[in-house]
Amino acid sequence: MNPDASTLALASIEFDLSAIEEGQSVTILWRGLPVFVRHRTQKEIDEAKAVPMSDLKDPATDEERTKPGHEQWLIMIANCTHLGCVPVGESGEYDGWFCPCHGSVYDTAGRIRKGPAPKNLVLPPYDFISDTLVQIG
Amino acid sequence: MGAPMSEHSTYTPGTGIEKWLDERLPIIRFSKEHLMDFPTPKNLNYWWTFGAILAIMLVVQIVTGVILAMHYTPNVAMAFDSVEHIKRDVNGGRIIQAVHSVGASMFFAAVYVHIFRGMYFGSYKAPREILWILGVLIFVLMMATAFMGYVLPWGQMSFWAATVITNIFGAIPVLGNPILELLRGGFSVGNPTLNRFFSLHYLLPFVIAAVVVLHIWALHVPGNNNPIGVDVKSSRDTVPFHPYYTMKDLYGVVLFAIPFAWFVFFAPDILGHPDNYVMANSQVTPAHIVPEWYFLPFYAILRAIDFNILFINSQLGGVIFFGGSIVILFFLPWLDTSKVRSGTFRPMFKWFYWLFVINFLALAYLGAAPAEGVYVILAKICTAYYFAHFIIVLPVLSRIEKPRPLPASISESVLGKAHA
Ligand code: HEM
Numbered sequence A: 001m002n003p004d005a006s007t008l009a010l011a012s013i014e015f016d017l018s019a020i021e022e023g024q025s026v027t028i029l030w031r032g033l034p035v036f037v038r039h040r041t042q043k044e045i046d047e048a049k050a051v052p053m054s055d056l057k058d059p060a061t062d063e064e065r066t067k068p069g070h071e072q073w074l075i076m077i078a079n080c081t082h083l084g085c086v087p088v089g090e091s092g093e094y095d096g097w098f099c100p101c102h103g104s105v106y107d108t109a110g111r112i113r114k115g116p117a118p119k120n121l122v123l124p125p126y127d128f129i130s131d132t133l134v135q136i137g
Numbered sequence B: 001m002g003a004p005m006s007e008h009s010t011y012t013p014g015t016g017i018e019k020w021l022d023e024r025l026p027i028i029r030f031s032k033e034h035l036m037d038f039p040t041p042k043n044l045n046y047w048w049t050f051g052a053i054l055a056i057m058l059v060v061q062i063v064t065g066v067i068l069a070m071h072y073t074p075n076v077a078m079a080f081d082s083v084e085h086i087k088r089d090v091n092g093g094r095i096i097q098a099v100h101s102v103g104a105s106m107f108f109a110a111v112y113v114h115i116f117r118g119m120y121f122g123s124y125k126a127p128r129e130i131l132w133i134l135g136v137l138i139f140v141l142m143m144a145t146a147f148m149g150y151v152l153p154w155g156q157m158s159f160w161a162a163t164v165i166t167n168i169f170g171a172i173p174v175l176g177n178p179i180l181e182l183l184r185g186g187f188s189v190g191n192p193t194l195n196r197f198f199s200l201h202y203l204l205p206f207v208i209a210a211v212v213v214l215h216i217w218a219l220h221v222p223g224n225n226n227p228i229g230v231d232v233k234s235s236r237d238t239v240p241f242h243p244y245y246t247m248k249d250l251y252g253v254v255l256f257a258i259p260f261a262w263f264v265f266f267a268p269d270i271l272g273h274p275d276n277y278v279m280a281n282s283q284v285t286p287a288h289i290v291p292e293w294y295f296l297p298f299y300a301i302l303r304a305i306d307f308n309i310l311f312i313n314s315q316l317g318g319v320i321f322f323g324g325s326i327v328i329l330f331f332l333p334w335l336d337t338s339k340v341r342s343g344t345f346r347p348m349f350k351w352f353y354w355l356f357v358i359n360f361l362a363l364a365y366l367g368a369a370p371a372e373g374v375y376v377i378l379a380k381i382c383t384a385y386y387f388a389h390f391i392i393v394l395p396v397l398s399r400i401e402k403p404r405p406l407p408a409s410i411s412e413s414v415l416g417k418a419h420a
């Protein structure tokens, strides 16, 4: 009953970022999973960088959450790490995401700040092929 | 205790054919022994009709389900529309679909009554432990079946129920991810998930039917428990199953059919969620995720653990308590060691029993409430009490409680009542 070949064939995708303005985010599908691609504002980046590690349940720096030279792009699997609902963007007390299912709150780097979720929103494996083209998976 | 199985048969094959059959496959003898002559305590009340109601409900689900499967399409692009097609175009489809989806709720209502009946009257105690364990197993299989059935219409609630529930298994350390992919047949809930859920949803009811046979077998070895919990002492304590209990059960079934029919004909959707009339969308979660009512108490327990316990994170913690709340039922016969079966003769147990019932209902209420403020705290208290009932209250009561004197026999208790 393991995943068949046609399912595995969807394992890797390329995505063009050029149409996403600063402050915008889109949700795309990768391996059937929704993935948030957010073009962060400078304010959001600064906010994320200012958080002391001791405030975090699952400590990770903003640098670890993004790729060097592409800090404005936050690419994360959009399923809440609690039980997989899709959190709502630009909401919650930390200006990031709020999960309507059981009330988990994420910050502007997608890190868990409050609620039953144990971990930060998961980063898919991805690489920048050029400044505007990214390969996920 | 009931006489061994073969001794209470009054069957003598009438015709030559019956005699011929009886020597080869004594199926008529068997049926007569177990469905007609079976000596049954004469004091069973209406709480004892729920076993028969459950048997009928299983048949109802299988018959309506098989008909639904003739018109249903297990494909993510067509499943939602095919259920609508059943409701609108198929002859009688609106009723058959409503009987099946309301039937699942009625099935659970009956099973809860049946389980709580057993808990009050101590039906899980020796020599009925295996009977009880098989019952809990049926309950678990029913939950799996109902959950997978709920996914089939492929609405928003179907999809997110599938996501959240399969993720519960993903929380298991090490094996979590392989199990998750196996359950889903992919990296996320999608067409392979729907296909395997349909296959299993078709299969499991027949597995349930097989376990029901074992359940009744295990019942017919010691015979029924009864409201005073005193063993059958002589044939004066029993009456033959037919016609006394076939009629009583049938009457129970008819009464049960009244609310069932009311839901089917007048409010087929009242137990469901409007969001399930929106087709599944993997990119948007409905604002308020709630399972079907019959899962609410266990769902409340799952959500109540939003803190890490030592090295166990909040997600796994919730899953452990959720699983534990059901697994603990298997151990009930060894947690309550009081020799007295019926709660009627246990002055302290009786109160704690009702407290447990209220606590269970409170958990159901909290499972539907938003996870915020005072609800979060209450859910934690109720969860703690749920476990305390099994781990602390029952073992302690068994030791300190002084039961009331038991009637000498079933006959005496019945006649005593008539004189009073
Ligand atoms: C233990 C017995 C069963 C239970 C508790 C059960 C429960 C359920 C539930 C809760 C649904 C969702 C209904 C809705 O929301 O519309 C469903 C759907 C369905 N079930 Fe069952 N079921 C049982 C047996 C069966 C059997 C034996 C079949 C035969 C194949 C079957 C076939 C279907 C089909 C085709 C659907 C999808 C159509 C629909 O949504 O109404 N079920 N079931």
Ligand code: FES
Pocket: A080, A081, A082, A083, A084, A085, A099, A100, A101, A102, A103, A104, A115, A116, A117
């Ligand atoms: S799924 Fe997001 S809080 Fe539970």
